[in-house]
Amino acid sequence: xxxxxxxxxxxxxxxxxxxxxxxxxxxxxxxxxxxxxxxxxxxxxxxxxxxxxxxxxxxxxxxxxxxxxxxxxxxxxxxxxxxxxxxxxxxxxxxxxxxxxxxxxxxxxxxxxxxxxxxxxxxxxxxxxxxxxxxxxxxxxxxxxxxxxxxxxxxxxxxxxxxxxxxxxxxxxxxxxxxxxxx
Numbered sequence: 001x002x003x004x005x006x007x008x009x010x011x012x013x014x015x016x017x018x019x020x021x022x023x024x025x026x027x028x029x030x031x032x033x034x035x036x037x038x039x040x041x042x043x044x045x046x047x048x049x050x051x052x053x054x055x056x057x058x059x060x061x062x063x064x065x066x067x068x069x070x071x072x073x074x075x076x077x078x079x080x081x082x083x084x085x086x087x088x089x090x091x092x093x094x095x096x097x098x099x100x101x102x103x104x105x106x107x108x109x110x111x112x113x114x115x116x117x118x119x120x121x122x123x124x125x126x127x128x129x130x131x132x133x134x135x136x137x138x139x140x141x142x143x144x145x146x147x148x149x150x151x152x153x154x155x156x157x158x159x160x161x162x163x164x165x166x167x168x169x170x171x172x173x174x175x176x177x178x179x180x181x182x183x
Contacts, residue, residue: 001060002139008036011171011174011175013039013042016039016175019171020125026046027047027049029047029050029051030098031099032103036064037064040068049096050075053068054080054083056081061079083112084108090119092119102130104130105145110159113159114160117182122182126162127177128179128180129171131146133148140174149178
């Protein structure tokens, strides 16, 4: 991860949360790969449920926890967890939404999507953002491992029980977004 203050300049957090429709009617949300908590605290301030922020890195878990406490946000639960090995640690159908932001370039994207789908209620949303491949970006993984929206859709089909909710959309300046829904 780059330095936190630089990282936060690379995304329009309110715009991204707006694009996915997160608001007071949203209940529980899981955020996989919460990092510095860039989305965690703003998301928790918008929804009526709890943000379950998950990261495999203990430093990111500590930073997100500290950030939520400093903001006085009480509806955040942060945990260190390897979702591919342990799942989300909740009964199936527990979440309204799962955030997979800048994470599907990893080794097992279908496994992540399958675990996310299992944790979602029927009709729940998997919100995906990733670095665009059609332009040079100041950060992100190498272009050859960045998934395209079409690739994410194929992975969603392979994971089972997911369909797209509309076409992919741009999230200026560096990202695209995609909504997958659990059937």
